[in-house]
Amino acid sequence: MLASIIASGLAVGAVYALIGVTYNTMFSASRVMSFTAGQLGMLGGVFGSLFVLRLGLPLVVGLVLMLVCCAIVGLITEFIAVRPVLKSLDQHLYVLSTLALALMIQQVVAVEWSTEPQAFPRVFGTGAGGILDEKFWLPVLTCAVTICALELLYRRTLTGLSFLAIAEDNFAARALGLPERNLRMASYALAGMIGGLAGFSGGQLLLAFVANGPLLNFYGFVPVALGGLGNNRGAIVGGFALGLFQQAANFLVGGIFSSVAVFMLFIAVLLAAPRGLFGGHLARRV
Template sequence: MSLNELWGYLVLGVVLGCLYAVIAIGYTLVYGVLQLLNFAHSEVFMFGGFGGVLALTAWTPVVNPSGMQSVLYVAFGMAAGAALGAAVAYGLEKVAYRPLRKHNAPRLVFLITAIGASFFLYNLAGKLFDRSSVAMPQMYSNETVFTLFDTDIKTTHLLIVFSAVAMMVGLDYVVNRTKLGSGIRAVAQDPEVASLMGVNIDKVVSRTFVIGGLLGGAAGFLFGVNSKVVYTMGFLPGITAFAAAVLGGIGNVRGAMLGGLLLGVVETMTVFFWGDDWRYVAGFAVLVLVLMFRPTGLLGERLGRTA
């Protein structure tokens, strides 16, 4: 338990936190427009990992790829993961949530549908991919790039942090500067008035799910890089990311990013101090504490007003 070890865990925490932040954005966006806790988002994340595996099985990387080849493989895998994630999220909205919106169903009904969909999706993935972990093909050699206070910073760490930051910056731009973004914010603020102003709510909701799915799928791929993908991998990161979204203030995109980073660090610190067994307890404990003392999260709640 040296200080250097602690530093190592901190670095890991930031890397993990970046992933949580990207997943949390998916929860927060959907919550913003529909006031719905999209329970099945963790499955979108999981399918993203499988999308990467499928793509890289179809186009197997060579044994010792050159730099350019590695970049291509990673980009291809991530694109496939994001595409599958987006497809799942789109289908989910279309099949499960849209009919309920048309019925003007109570919130409880939405939530139960989300749980059912999550249950269905992850068992479907289990069926299609044999309920065991599938190794992600090696796309590059995971070497130490540089050393920071005796902690090796490896290629994977950099890959995750850079892609996550790029995605977050891109998303922030989309939400705050584009027409679609102002549509999303308008629907989040007041769906009825937004539709009177000419916003096509169905389209905006659908695209919000697609954006969340793209990010979630890419995060799923990054999660599986250099390790394995398994059909149950969505649940715990999903819950932790949701906790992150609540911590930052649900519906608030920047809050989700901040919350994700914080929770990643809290989680690895828990591992450092109490051991791996209690890893996921940290997220839940933080969630309960936040809800008790500051239910609107760190940065306040609504997408429309604050993002």
């Protein structure tokens, strides 16, 4: 039983962590937290199921198409919901504009796809059943690969360094002549792909289900709140911790109260450590 708690905890934790990274990637580029982060996770599952099961495309093609589509959704987020409100960040209009876009995405999926959970294709088809099932290890593997790729990007490439630069000091980066707008768009496309990967790798676990959108919006934000805004390592640790906590609570006190437990944990952390357990940004006000 412990093994299955750990297996499923790590698996959902990996999905939450990736959604957390999606939030962070958007935030770093623009100081904006977007409600489309969770929807991207939902879309990863829906696009995967659409391309591979419904349209019968080969898995790799489906994966690539899914990544392209999610990157486009990321770009749309930047263009429609973020760029117009960047000038007045202090009014927090992004909360509403990204929420509006998220609702639109969700409604399109509900009407054009389905309001019921749909099956998601098996990626490798190995180790069916038991705790070695791909639905448990695939999200963890995806999470690990994504993190390694991001680390390489941020450390080894000038583009990655530029991402970090605009995250640290947007004004200085612009003064230096960095193409801030292009970098922001690239960040949103990247965030779109990370969110898509979260939903795709967790497809066996969460299915292609429209209701995953708001669910992932919340459970994916908890690691961000735990780890501190913009802190990817914090989000990863927070994501796995949340997954394990949720599955353990599920087993110990049952489904009703595990979600209550997660919610209370979230509120408690926000009150006790508003910058997250690993620190993070909190702007000077005066």
